[in-house]
Amino acid sequence: MSLEHTRVVHTELMEVLKNIITQEDSSVRLILQKNTGEKFLYPPLDKMLYMNIDRTLDILDFVVSKNFMTKKQIETLKFCPICFSYEIIPTEHCTNCGSTNISRGRVIEHFSCGYRNLESLFVTNGGLECPRCHKTLMIEGKDYSRGKLMYKCHACGNLYDSPIIDYHCQKCGEYFPIEELGETIVYQYELESSKKDLIQSSLKMVESLDGSLKENGYNVKRGTQVTGASGITYDVDLYATNSAKEDVILAVTYLLEDKITIDEVLRLQALGYDLNAKKIVVMSYAPFDQRAEFLANYYNIKKVVPEKTGEVTKEQVIKLL
Ligand SMILES: [Zn+2]
Ligand SMILES: [Zn+2]
Ligand SMILES: [Zn+2]
Structure with missing residues (x-):
């Protein structure tokens, strides 16, 4: 199964990656206070994206598990357990x-x-x-x-x-044995530099399709929640409607997967059905595996492989409409 749509909320994954890639060093630090369990991110990615910190960390760890990021312990700092000062000698x-x-x-x-x-x-x-x-x-x-x-x-x-x-x-004057000191561990999550272009292009493709569909009279929602006929709400990458043409397009991207599996095609078909999508579009550089490709053709799920830059060409868009 393609995990990035089932393990984490895909629209949140995209937001996290978009944010990190704009940081100067493409990284974010996790500062963890071992004794209290308190943790925060620097820069405060979770607060910038209005996300729960544990959810943000789930996403970062998922990106690490896909080898698009590394996680390293870079510092261990001791602090005073009474006044929390780091000035201890x-x-x-x-x-x-x-x-x-x-x-x-x-x-x-x-x-x-x-x-x-x-x-x-x-x-x-x-x-x-x-x-x-x-x-x-x-x-x-x-x-x-x-x-x-x-x-x-x-x-x-x-x-x-x-x-x-x-x-x-040095602040409160107390003495402590080492085992009583507080401990702060600093981890660094850093994007793999070899994957940056791929992420950048993958983020770009949704934007590109968004622009082209708008030009063609579609009402487009990107990184949004849509409620299906069942009453269930889904996070989707792109959902476009055109009432004049009675058309509904559901588009999804895959950033971290190297293959799109049959389970994912089944999930998309069910999702498309619930959201009343007339067309399901997969935008990705990752190929379908053999059975997934067969099933995708059978269901008429359309595959778009954008340009290297992430641009979806006019010709590709025309074929979708
Ligand atoms: Zn002597
Ligand atoms: Zn102190
Ligand atoms: Zn003595």
Whole structure:
């Protein structure tokens, strides 16, 4: 089955693509706050199109599933769970007393007295001197050893391998362990550049047919809702009526499909019947598959393959009328 007419509302799909293709970088960002579940789009596509955000995301994910778009996680931002500020900096604390008054350095051990502390405490003008016994340290390996990097607390004297790290909010002043921080994930949906021309032309074809039908005295509605004899309302790409000719044309496009299937032809025939369409027109670069083509011919469903630019030619329009 052609999914773009059954999974998502096609007129909404067209609006979303039309909007994204006009963005400078053909992309839209989803900002998701993991803790609260809050989400918004930037630019705010959903608000610009008066659509529900979940519905907009369904459409974007559908376009991704059809390989016309990519979705990438581009950023993870941490924020303060109290005041929501992103101005948080990691701070290192003493494992013993929690003080932030600590420093990091190589540890020197003076063999003869056993004193051990950061190198900076041994440094004098001339070289190294033990702060405890005040002897000069001469030869590394014989008088003393220079060991690994460690942390020293200036508040309690504790010497340790790695500090406790937590996060200090610069706005409200609170400290938090990493697991308590809020997290915002930023995703980017971006149109595949190789598909841009195809999308542009596919959007153009409805506009082009619209113009030609109007010239021929039709009353045309594009990206609209039409209610059938059954009372059911459908979203259709184009619906044109001409009371003088007693003609009703239903036209549909396919942007993301590579093939139009027999199920889709059956759906169109039923749709055309309910909408009392005299002619059903399929505008697409995608071919019918073999059985779909047979059935489409049998039902007299007309296929229009527009010019590369998306233009529907005068000759093609005349054949429809
Ligand atoms: Zn301490
Ligand atoms: Zn010493
Ligand atoms: Zn805060």
